[in-house]
Amino acid sequence: MSMMMKERMEPGELKILRLLKARGGQVDDSRYWNLDKGFRGELIFDKWFSGLPGEWIVLHDLLLDHGGSVFQLDSLVIGEDRIYLFEVKNFEGDFYLEDGKWLSTSKNEIKSPLLQMQRCESALRQLLKSLGYQSPIESTLIFINPEFTLFNCSPNLPILFCSQMSRFSKKLLKRSSSSGRLNSRHTLLAEKLCKLHIEKSPYERLPEYQYDELRKGIVCVGCGGMAVLASKNFLGCNNCSYTERVEMGLLRSINEYMVLFNTNSCTSKLIYDWCGHTVSIRTIQRILSDHYLLSGRGKSTCYLLKGTIIEPKGRNDTQK
Numbered sequence: 001m002s003m004m005m006k007e008r009m010e011p012g013e014l015k016i017l018r019l020l021k022a023r024g025g026q027v028d029d030s031r032y033w034n035l036d037k038g039f040r041g042e043l044i045f046d047k048w049f050s051g052l053p054g055e056w057i058v059l060h061d062l063l064l065d066h067g068g069s070v071f072q073l074d075s076l077v078i079g080e081d082r083i084y085l086f087e088v089k090n091f092e093g094d095f096y097l098e099d100g101k102w103l104s105t106s107k108n109e110i111k112s113p114l115l116q117m118q119r120c121e122s123a124l125r126q127l128l129k130s131l132g133y134q135s136p137i138e139s140t141l142i143f144i145n146p147e148f149t150l151f152n153c154s155p156n157l158p159i160l161f162c163s164q165m166s167r168f169s170k171k172l173l174k175r176s177s178s179s180g181r182l183n184s185r186h187t188l189l190a191e192k193l194c195k196l197h198i199e200k201s202p203y204e205r206l207p208e209y210q211y212d213e214l215r216k217g218i219v220c221v222g223c224g225g226m227a228v229l230a231s232k233n234f235l236g237c238n239n240c241s242y243t244e245r246v247e248m249g250l251l252r253s254i255n256e257y258m259v260l261f262n263t264n265s266c267t268s269k270l271i272y273d274w275c276g277h278t279v280s281i282r283t284i285q286r287i288l289s290d291h292y293l294l295s296g297r298g299k300s301t302c303y304l305l306k307g308t309i310i311e312p313k314g315r316n317d318t319q320k
């Protein structure tokens with residue numbers, strides 16, 4: 001059984017672009033679809049790996065820093081005698097190698113994913129050394145999409161194609177069953193790496209957006225549209241007939257607002273506007289007071305995300 005110590009979350013940038021797209025914000029579509037495709041490929045890999053027998057500790061999507069250089073690891077797997085690094089690509093179509101260059105059939109050069117993986121491996125090796133670990137690292141670049149072909153590729157490169165994955169899993173299993181068991185030293189390393197994980201990626205490229213530019217209303221989970229209307233306790237989509245409880249849709253919309261505007265507070269009036277007056281302000285107040293912390297009184301009433309530390313305000317602050 002493999003043990004998952006760090007699961008994969010939807011990348012923050014992808015989430016924000018998705019929310020912006022739904023509300024008619026200006027989004028670089030190719031950037032969005034690339035991130036989305038990459039993320040879907042990683043999820044396919046995660047599912048595949050979680051089905052393998054054998055004893056492993058799995059850490060997905062680690063963002064680490066060593067000596068000021070930040071590197072991202074798609075999947076790091078701790079085995080008894082070595083560490084596996086899996087870089088997953090969801091590329092599609094025909095590519096070929098020429099003097100170490102990666103080219104598409106239309107002769108466009110892309111950044112070498114192999115070089116990127118080697119850089120990560122080297123950074124990880126140094127980081128592990130600084131933590132007192134000398135385990136060998138075995139890196140594999142996985143092309144998860146069956147519609148991908150790489151011509152002119154030497155079989156000696158650490159590359160795995162979709163068609164080779166089931167044979168590869170047998171090799172892993174054989175190794176895992178012939179080596180010893182994981183011990184506390186392995187677990188300790190996993191814990192250390194989790195602690196070193198950086199939450200916010202410096203590679204995020206977020207577009208500029210303003211509250212006023214975004215469409216107001218409730219985004220439908222079913223179709224991504226905004227044709228959501230409310231009846232007494234339920235929200236229903238006029239477009240795809242998806243139905244959910246008012247509470248669910250409202251909490252999601254509040255969360256979307258907080259993520260997009262990087263805040264942990266809101267007012268009922270603001271959420272009423274954000275949801276395009278779909279739900280009454282009384283219902284919004286009820287749901288906010290059930291799930292958020294009430295702060296202030298009268299006109300300055302606002303709701304805070306639970307867990308927010310309320311700093312006591314000095315005299316001068318309240319007079320402003």
Ligand SMILES: [Zn+2]
Nearest residue numbers: 220223237240
């Ligand atoms: Zn819908």
